Amino acid sequence: MAIKDLLTNGPIVVNIGIEQFYHDLKKQDAKVVHVDWRPSALKSDLLSKLRKLREGGAN
Amino acid sequence: MLDYKDMGPRSLLVDSFDDVADHLLIDSENLEVPVIYDPNIPQASSISRRWNALFGEWYMLLDDELEILLFTLNNDGYDALVGLGPGSTPAGDDFLTGMHIALRWMGHNFENVISFRNLESRTTWFSSCMLRDAACGLTWYRSKKLLEALSKGADGEVEDALNEVMSMGHTSGRAWISGFFHAVSVCNSSSWEAKNRCNGWK
């Protein structure tokens, strides 16, 4: 069962948010990767701006 | 150059001595500088699909002070990136270098990405050397390590290699990785538009 595996193997972490938590886990020799997260709303906002620019005719 | 690992191909050394280049004889066999790596860009045997998600992140790396690159790229194309952006090597050049190295790695020719005419007047001397080296199929130690790690598909090695590349200056590493990932991403993509673009590079 998945929870059993978590408890047996220990946490192997994807850290999304506060970078300090990533460093604290590294200090404890845990396996961890940190995600430098941005809201996807912002990303897709940027992408639609880009699309408009391209459609609007570049030089 | 901060570190022996950063020493670029020997072509840089010659170019910096324009006036004396004709009179200078570089006897590389007797130089005390150890040849520590082979700067030639290898050809990728295969690129593990595992890294596709990372390649797809290329545009997310161009945020904050690098946003200008993303806008310029989509508005004006690759040539407009030459000499553009923050950093002592303009980030746009780092992006393009990363791109060219990726394309060479994948076995493409990339002659149609940017124009190499009058490169030296469009950007810094250092950047133009970097771009020309990439055009000659040569690359830095740190990026060579990344290519090797990606081909092998070895866990921690890719992460370590990416960290090393990131340490190449304040924004350089990030912009370089973005360009590299962008090229691989386009050539991996199944979209009609991407396929077209990639073919234009071959």
Place this chain on the structure above:
Amino acid sequence: MQRVEVVRGVYYDSVSLMRVAQELTKIDGVIDATLNMATEANIKIMSAAGFDLSGLDLRPSDLVIAVKAKEEIIDEIIAKAKEYLSNPPWKTTEISQQYFPKSLNGALSMLPEANLALISIAGQYAGDEAMECLNKGLHVMLYSDNVSLEKEIELKNTAKEKGLLVMGPDCGTAVIKGIGLGFANACPVGPVGMVAAAGTGLQEVHVQLAHRGIGVLHAIGTGGRDVKEAVGGITSLMGIEALLESDDVKVIVMVGKPPAPEVEKKIFQRLASGNKPAVLGYIGGELEGDRPPIYFCKELEETAAVAAAVVNGTDPALARKDLSLKYEHLKELASHFGKRKGYLRGLYSGGTLCYEAQLIASKLLGPIYSNAPLDGRYKLSDSLKSIGNCMVDYGEDEFTQGRLHPMMDSTFRAKRMIEEAKDDEVGVILFDCVLGYGCHESPADQLASAISQVKREVGDRVIFVGYVCGVEADPQIASRQRKILEDVGVVLADSNAQAARLACLLLQ
């Protein structure tokens, strides 16, 4: 004068924004500075802090930089704020940069064997991100708060179907196989498995067990709402199930406020039919009488003492007796330091620690005012202005928007100490000093400078009573933190419960 500047279409995490604000307030001539994403809640709080945001068309994707400073430097300060955002001054250039993936998929390509996502982004985004993680087969620890109850229920039901754990929302602490997640202390591992609905509640029991030589292997956080009827204790029950199954866990300990009756029944029934002894620390609960091997406790230290006895195979009744004796001795200690006249003011960084202190103090001193009171009639209308005997929880919303969590930064609390001491109706100031991962590198130093200032200004009129919640192996080193506080004349107790009792005894 004040200036408000808006930067459109950006995103910064709250910790970075708070650190920039912190750096700005260090500058001479700056009275106040705050940077916040323009969510509805933040706009309200900034307006309450006296910034004029009227007439601004704001969206949650806008950043508001608000500064109160001397007119001649205000332009410079705004410019500095923007500079600090792109070039954080606390990040030294010697530290080599790392590649941090930007997406969950990118992260999983780098760490495909990942089994847990620790999510601490803003509440409005955290729920969806958590769902994405569950869909990828990851357990989730949701540190973020301000996630709706509906979302919590949706997440936990989805997780249950997949056999995954959702710890949170508002889960600040967890321990899995001895590894601390979020705010956690570096305690030894041992045969205890915990399920906790309360962050500093978990920490206090964890630390008190360590002081008694007992280690904890797992501490599963559930978030504060899990044991309410609407959620039905989904995570608590899954946690209990897992701990009952685990061969390395010999004693189960639960910590939190009393659950809703239906949930409490389910928990008790599962444990009663289980094969392991359990100690249920329902803080402030009404249950009397143990039903061995299930024991009921009402306070945090008591929970630890009873659990330690169960692990050791000694009589929990004796453990309780020992504790009572210890508490009796506090009377002598109080006489030794000399009683003070006036009010008790408690200033807490840990929510459950404040809650427990209120429970104890209300029995000894009568009603206690608070921003998070036991009795709604005694709620402070202004959290910044104390009334009578009063305890303030600095972890509550009105303090954490636009500021670092008080466990990460005690500056605000330290300033309050100075203010409180100026009031000659105040006799005792009570506080906690929480250590561990995630916390400030030396909370004692931050508090000590304020305390020495008070000593200089008012001498011995006010007595400081404190409790350092931490262990020697914590990054801050507990003994060092204790010494810093003792050196400025703080009377330190050995537990939160003892600190609260001592503080009250000093007034009677």
